[in-house]
Amino acid sequence: MVTRQSQLFIPTLRADPADAEAVSHKLLVRGGYIRQVSAGVWTFLPLGWRVHQKVVQIIREEMNAIGGQEMLMPVLTPFELWQQSGRDYIAEIFRLQDRNGREYVLPMTHEETVTFHAKEIASYRQLPQILYHFSIKERDEPRSRGGLLRLREFIMKDAYSFDRDEAGLDESFRKNERAYHNMLERLEIEFHYVDAESGMMGGKESKDFLAPAASGENTLVTCEQCDYAADLEIATGIPRSPDFPASLDRPEDVETPGVTTIEALADFLRVDAAATSKAMPVVKPDGTLVLGLVRGDDRLEEAKMATALGSDFRPATDDEIREAFGADGGSLGPVGFSGEIVADETLHDGQFVAGANRTGWHLKGVQAGRDFEPRFADLRQPREGDRCPRCGGALHFQTAIEIGHIFKFGARYSEPFGATFLDEDGKEKPLVGGSYGIGPARVMAAVVEQHHDERGIVWPSSIAPYEIHVLALHGGSEEVLAIAEAVADDFSGTGRDVLLDDRDERPGEKFADADLIGAPLRVTVGRKSLEDDSVDLRTRAAAEDDRVGVRDVPKWVSER
């Protein structure tokens, strides 16, 4: 069936929408793929939904190929399930009540629900299992953004594996890992498979699939020499060594009036900023104040700090700082502080300048282990100029979109839910699980970010809404239109998705819309070439016409 553009709802826009920033946001809106309903809430128009469905189908095929079983779990979920898992505190979950006051959540993930069902697995003979579904997720995002990049409502494929032990989980994990690699290759996404934070999901092995893109929200760290790759939040880098001044036998006071920043301090004392330390007082949820210490030229990575503390934290307020240190922020240091101190590894050796806990004063020659006793942890955020922790090569930083996340959650959910099975040895054991998510909408955004030019989208044929776009430049000629229809029919007879632009519009407009919509192949049927019994063919990527005899069109197309 040839689809006639004259009858479709494809509202293309000549100008960029005023509120768009990201390329994928602009092009998907301009191309008539998506429209916004409210912040982070979008409609997929017919064209957008076709792409979404194609992405879904590829994901589905790869999940089925590893033995995944598709099902569908509800969006509306009793709040008790989330209380049972202990995730009821999460601020991002939407909550609501029915008319009788019964409480529900609109969840952003389905570990609770799937584990509720997994309670029916009674024997090791029924394991392993891989269950998945595509369903609508809701997240009360404090801040959605960028078209499809960060949504409050979206469809996600989430899969869950259940195994009898860690070894089994590992095998299931590898299967899903492989499925993800296969699907992303078919989607023609450039991606990196990296170590990641498991975040609020709670898990052990945690991996991200990051697609480099200008408007990504994650930062991907890669090595220019070896295959080291990690999300910035957990990446490690080796910084340059500081240029230390002469060592001192004991810390020495130095007056630093009005000096509150590291740059000013380094400048004032004429020392390398890397030979100073920076104090970050934070407060844990239980109210304990902990001092984080990093090198003066480094930034504290908050995800790492949270890992080191084993809990959330917030920056201490000015009042808390004054009470605990007797000094203002800007003059804080570890010497004399009685609470817990967590110091970055870079402070292990050498003597650093530190705040003196006396406003307007610093200490020179402060040495860990001699002048204060910290716990060491990796706290610093890597940055440009660092070397690779594996091979010493240069590290490269780029923004990226997190399109998939897979992680092991072990017995995190099966224990509170009592989802146990009887093992071969006659013992009752909790199911060992893993979770595997990917968002088709983010995939679409990532593909557009990676495949576009100044005129529009350049879809890979695997997910293009239509593979072939036939433009009829009939200009009132029934004859030209008839030939265009015949050409379109031929393609569609070979099982291709064909869009025929039979609209009564001028050529320029058809070309512009075709470029914007981005079908991989374009056939232009017009008087000009028909004089030689030919049509003009081009790939969207190359954007240059080949004049081909009407009879040779199928051959030309099959060669692309």
Place this chain on the structure above:
RNA sequence: CGGGGCGUAGCUCAGCCUGGUAGAGCGCCCGCUUUGGGAGCGGGAGGUCGUGGGUUCAGAUCCCGCCGCCCCGACCA
């Protein structure tokens, strides 16, 4: 939640500072001409100026509240 910006026709915007009967371009409808990179001419439709209140003879314009959207930060599979 903190900071910044914006809200006027379907879209992109001007008008607001300095109050006086709401505009442009594109799009849309009709007619004629035109037809290989967003055409030309003629005619036409379309707006509670986000919303509520206040000041004023008079408010898109000034003042106050609220709502919505975007960006940065916080936060975040």
